[in-house]
Amino acid sequence: MPSDISASVSETLSGKTIVVGVTGSIAAVRVIDLIRDLIRRGAEVHCTMSHAAGQILHPYALEYASTHPVITEITGRVEHVLFCGVGGKADLFLVAPATANTIGKMANGIDDTPVTTFATTALGSGKPVAVVPAMHEAMYRHPAVIRNLQILREMGVALIDPRIEEGKAKFADNQRVVQEVERLLGPADLKGKRILITSGSNAESIDPIRILTNRASGKTGVALALEARRRGADVTLVHRFIQDLPVHQVYAQSASDMLDAVMAELKKGCDALISAAAVADYTLDPSEEKIKSGLELNLRLKPTRKIIKAVREAYPDLKIVGFKAETDTGDEELLARARASLEGAGLDLVVANDVSRGGMGTDDNRVLILSRSGSHSEVEGKKSLIARRIIDSLAEIL
Numbered sequence: 001m002p003s004d005i006s007a008s009v010s011e012t013l014s015g016k017t018i019v020v021g022v023t024g025s026i027a028a029v030r031v032i033d034l035i036r037d038l039i040r041r042g043a044e045v046h047c048t049m050s051h052a053a054g055q056i057l058h059p060y061a062l063e064y065a066s067t068h069p070v071i072t073e074i075t076g077r078v079e080h081v082l083f084c085g086v087g088g089k090a091d092l093f094l095v096a097p098a099t100a101n102t103i104g105k106m107a108n109g110i111d112d113t114p115v116t117t118f119a120t121t122a123l124g125s126g127k128p129v130a131v132v133p134a135m136h137e138a139m140y141r142h143p144a145v146i147r148n149l150q151i152l153r154e155m156g157v158a159l160i161d162p163r164i165e166e167g168k169a170k171f172a173d174n175q176r177v178v179q180e181v182e183r184l185l186g187p188a189d190l191k192g193k194r195i196l197i198t199s200g201s202n203a204e205s206i207d208p209i210r211i212l213t214n215r216a217s218g219k220t221g222v223a224l225a226l227e228a229r230r231r232g233a234d235v236t237l238v239h240r241f242i243q244d245l246p247v248h249q250v251y252a253q254s255a256s257d258m259l260d261a262v263m264a265e266l267k268k269g270c271d272a273l274i275s276a277a278a279v280a281d282y283t284l285d286p287s288e289e290k291i292k293s294g295l296e297l298n299l300r301l302k303p304t305r306k307i308i309k310a311v312r313e314a315y316p317d318l319k320i321v322g323f324k325a326e327t328d329t330g331d332e333e334l335l336a337r338a339r340a341s342l343e344g345a346g347l348d349l350v351v352a353n354d355v356s357r358g359g360m361g362t363d364d365n366r367v368l369i370l371s372r373s374g375s376h377s378e379v380e381g382k383k384s385l386i387a388r389r390i391i392d393s394l395a396e397i398l
Contacts, residue, residue: 005036005039005040006039006040006042007040007041007042008040009037009040009041009384010040010041010042010382010384010385011041011042012041012042012182012186012230012384012388013038013041013042013043013181013182013185014041014042014043015042016042016043016044016091016092016185017043017044017045017046017083017089017090017091017092018038018043018044018045018046018090018091018092018093018094018181019045019046019047019048019083019084019090019092019093019094019118020034020035020038020045020046020047020048020062020066020094020095020096021047021048021049021050021093021094021095021096021098021102021114021115021118021119022047022048022049022050022053022057022062022096022097022115023049023050023052023053023095023097023098023099023101023102023113023115024050024051024052024053024055024056024099024101025053025056025097025098025099025134025135025171026056026134027097027134027170027171028049028053028056028057028097029056029057030097030171030174031057031062031065031096031097032057032061032062032064032065033174034096034174034177034178035047035062035065035066036065037174037175037178038178038181039066041178041182043181045065045066045068046066046068046071046083046090047059047062047063047065047066047068047070047071048070048071048072048079048114048115048118049062049070049071049072049114049115050102050113050114050115050116051072051113052099052113053115054072059072071114072114073114074114074117079114079118080114080117080118080120080121081121083118084118084121084122084125084127085121085125086125086126088121088125088127090122090127091127091128091185092127092128092129092130092181092184092185093118093119093122093127093128093129093130094129094130094131094132094177094181095115095119095129095130095131095132096130096131096132096171096177097132097133097134097171098131098132098133098134099133099134099135100133100135100139100140100142100145102115102116102119103131103133103145103148103149103152104144104145104148105119106119106120106123106131106148106152106157107147107148107149107151107152107155108148108151123155123157128158128184128185129155129156129157129158130157130158130159130160130180130181130184131152131157131158131159131160132160132162132171132172132177133149133159133160133161133162133169134162134169134170134171135168135169136167136168136169137164137167137168137169138167139169140162140164140169158180158184160172160176160177160180173244176244176246179226179229179230179246180246182230183229183230183232186230186231186232187231187232188231188232189231189232189395190228190231190232190233190391190395190398191231191232191233192232193232193233193234193271193272193398194233194234194235194236194268194269194270194271195228195233195234195235195236195270195271195272195273195274195394196235196236196238196262196265196266196270196272196273196274197221197224197225197228197235197236197237197238197273197274197276198221198237198238198239198252198258198262198273198274198275198276198277198279198307199218199220199221199222199224199225199237199238199239199241199276199277200216200217200218200221200239200240200241200277200278201213201214201215201216201217201218201240201277201278201280202214202240202252202253202254202255202257202258202277202278202279202280203240203253203254203280204254204255204280204282204283204284204286205254205286206284206286206287206291206299207286207287207288207289207290207291208286208287208288208289208290209290210291212280212282212283212284212299212301213280214278214280215278215360215361216277216278216360216361217241217360217361218239218241218277219361219362219363219383220276220365220383220386220387221237221239221274221276221277222237222243222245223383223384223386223387224274224276224387224390224391225237225245225247226245226246226247226384226387227384227387227388227390227391228274228391229246229247231391231395234248235247235248236248236249236250236265237249237250238250238252238258238261238262238265238277239251239252239277240252240253250265254280254283255279255280255283255304255305255307256283256304256305258277258279258307259305259307259310262307262311263310263311263314266311266314266315266318270318271318271319271398272318272319272320272321272394272398273308273311273318273319273320273321274320274321274390274394275307275308275311275320275321275322275323276321276323276351277307278323278325278360279304279306279307280304281303281304282301282302282303282304283301283302283303283304284299284300284301284302285300306345308320308322308345308347309345312345312346316346319348319394319397319398320345320346320347320348320349321347321348321349321350321351321390321394322341322342322345322347322349322350322351323350323351323352324337324338324341324350324351324352324353325352325353325354325355325360326352326353326354326355327354327355327356328354328356329354331368331378334352334353334354334368335352335368335370335376337352338350338352338368338370339370339374342370342372347372348371348372348394348397349369349370349371349372349390349393349394349397350369350370351367351368351369351370351390352367352368352369352370353365353366353367353368354366363382363383364380364381364382364383365380365381365383365386366378366379366380367379367380367386369389369390369393371393371397372397377389377393
């Protein structure tokens with residue numbers, strides 16, 4: 001395994017062995033980067049390919065990307081059984097890209113290429129299988145292809161939908177593929193749980209152009225949403241930085257908007273609220289017209305309604321994770337303030353940090369996680385790691 005990039009992004013796939021089956025779509029050229037992205041999350045990757053794929057991408061390219069010899073034919077080593085048989089070394093068989101031809105063969109138990117032989121073996125032994133279709137849109141819309149995709153779904157195959165652009169069903173973005181792989185191979189300890197997360201900053205209108213806000217980027221909230229989803233949860237993220245994420249997102253601009261959105265989502269039933277947003281403490285009555293520039297301006301601020309307080313009053317048994325940001329405090333004082341917040345708001349967990357040391361808008365942070373029992377832990381590093389530790393603590397009490 002290439003030690004220079006292994007687990008360089010995260011350890012979400014550490015200890016996992018993934019076999020990537022490459023078939024004869026021009027999108028095969030995309031798989032090099034995908035393999036490296038899987039390795040960057042700790043996976044060990046092996047590859048097999050069809051003869052048609054070899055006419056587009058040389059096996060040496062896959063060997064370079066994975067650092068393992070590529071399986072281009074089934075030999076006396078019975079490679080398909082070694083990796084995808086009962087008790088085989090693989091944790092997942094990922095067909096990327098998957099042509100209409102290969103999808104049809106998989107759906108009907110035909111195994112006349114190394115890739116389809118691996119697929120038949122994996123499906124027969126109960127190994128997780130995922131497929132990333134890539135073909136012309138007309139082929140993707142063909143009734144037989146649609147039927148074959150449905151057959152694969154009924155077999156339990158995870159289908160990672162393509163991007164429909166320029167008349168083509170294009171290979172899904174690598175980030176999306178990786179996220180689906182992480183979920184498939186995740187611990188599933190939150191399966192069946194519904195988690196509501198608030199994230200980022202609010203924007204309180206001063207006039208039609210200007211806003212009052214803070215420096216929160218929402219990176220921690222996004223990391224928490226992705227981690228909870230990776231572990232099987234049904235996640236809703238309430239924020240104002242809507243982006244391409246595999247979770248349900250609800251737009252909320254002001255603190256009042258966020259409170260309304262949270263209460264509406266909680267009515268649908270939730271197991272936990274993670275209040276990671278840096279909710280605006282103050283708002284104002286905005287001017288209906290743009291305030292002229294160049295003049296001295298006095299703004300009359302009024303406090304916003306506290307989201308956690310409103311939620312706790314309405315849902316006394318809901319598990320709630322709160323955040324406590326302070327400046328220029330030592331750990332002892334930070335823990336004391338976090339404990340006061342935990343007890344005062346009836347929280348189950350509090351995540352505290354000193355933002356004067358960093359964390360707002362950055363990719364890493366240092367936090368203290370305090371539980372209702374009084375125990376606490378320190379986590380420092382990338383926000384994906386911090387999110388994992390927070391979700392670890394939440395999973396223990398759900």
